[in-house]
Amino acid sequence: MNQASSPSSRSKWLILTGILVGIIIGFVLAMSVTLYFPGVGTLFPRKSERMIFGSSEFSQDQSSGNITGLNLQVANIGADDLIVDKVFINGTLLESSEWQCLPAMRLKPGDQGVLYMTLTWPILLMGPTYEFTIETAAGNVFSHIATPKPTSFIFIATEQVTFTNFSWGANNAYAVITVKNTGTSDLSISAVKIDGAAPATITPSLASPYLLAKGTSMTFNMTRTGGFTSGVSYEFTVTTSKGNSFGPYTRTAV
Numbered sequence: 128m129n130q131a132s133s134p135s136s137r138s139k140w141l142i143l144t145g146i147l148v149g150i151i152i153g154f155v156l157a158m159s160v161t162l163y164f165p166g167v168g169t170l171f172p173r174k175s176e177r178m179i180f181g182s183s184e185f186s187q188d189q190s191s192g193n194i195t196g197l198n199l200q201v202a203n204i205g206a207d208d209l210i211v212d213k214v215f216i217n218g219t220l221l222e223s224s225e226w227q228c229l230p231a232m233r234l235k236p237g238d239q240g241v242l243y244m245t246l247t248w249p250i251l252l253m254g255p256t257y258e259f260t261i262e263t264a265a266g267n268v269f270s271h272i273a274t275p276k277p278t279s280f281i282f283i284a285t286e287q288v289t290f291t292n293f294s295w296g297a298n299n300a301y302a303v304i305t306v307k308n309t310g311t312s313d314l315s316i317s318a319v320k321i322d323g324a325a326p327a328t329i330t331p332s333l334a335s336p337y338l339l340a341k342g343t344s345m346t347f348n349m350t351r352t353g354g355f356t357s358g359v360s361y362e363f364t365v366t367t368s369k370g371n372s373f374g375p376y377t378r379t380a381v
Contacts, residue, residue, distance in 0.1 A: 177205035
């Protein structure tokens with residue numbers, strides 16, 4: 128015949144049960160915070176993100192001397208996709224209308240982009256040092272220190288081509304890329320390549336360098352000998368008549 132549990136045994140059981148329930152509730156709450164508030168949840172980090180900054184280029188209003196724009200090169204060197212979510216200058220959050228990241232807000236591993244800022248406030252001047260900070264959708268923060276100097280005036284003509292759009296044709300029969308001249312001078316595109324080789328066909332033709340005026344965009348349709356295979360990644364690069372190459376821009380066939 129079984130003996131009834133002693134009060135001491137029941138108390139220990141209730142304590143252990145309470146501890147276990149508390150651990151489960153804490154785990155569920157922590158996961159909820161991480162999933163729904165990625166900038167807050169730190170107990171279970173969802174991503175391993177790494178970003179580096181490249182060159183910066185400033186534009187200045189000639190009448191006031193204020194800096195009105197900034198182009199800042201960034202690159203995702205981590206193992207996960209990275210989404211640019213917020214931008215700060217010296218701790219001041221910029222409005223979403225004051226900046227954009229091209230070719231996309233989401234940078235895949237190995238992707239490069241350019242952060243474009245149209246500055247109305249805070250007012251920046253040539254000479255002082257400023258801290259530019261990017262916060263990702265996962266809550267990670269990356270900062271870059273830069274000092275605007277006369278040598279970084281936008282009046283110095285530089286070439287910059289940015290991939291702004293991409294799509295695959297029906298059954299991956301062809302690829303469509305859109306590029307934009309985001310530099311400070313007109314340029315001529317002399318070649319567009321897929322995995323380092325010229326496309327089988329390209330429209331419009333690049334039989335002669337294709338002039339792309341500053342601030343304008345162009346869309347190219349390209350086919351490849353053997354077509355594009357679903358699940359395979361391809362690299363697209365653009366070369367100007369001055370020999371500058373931009374890319375690779377990597378996309379995987381659907």
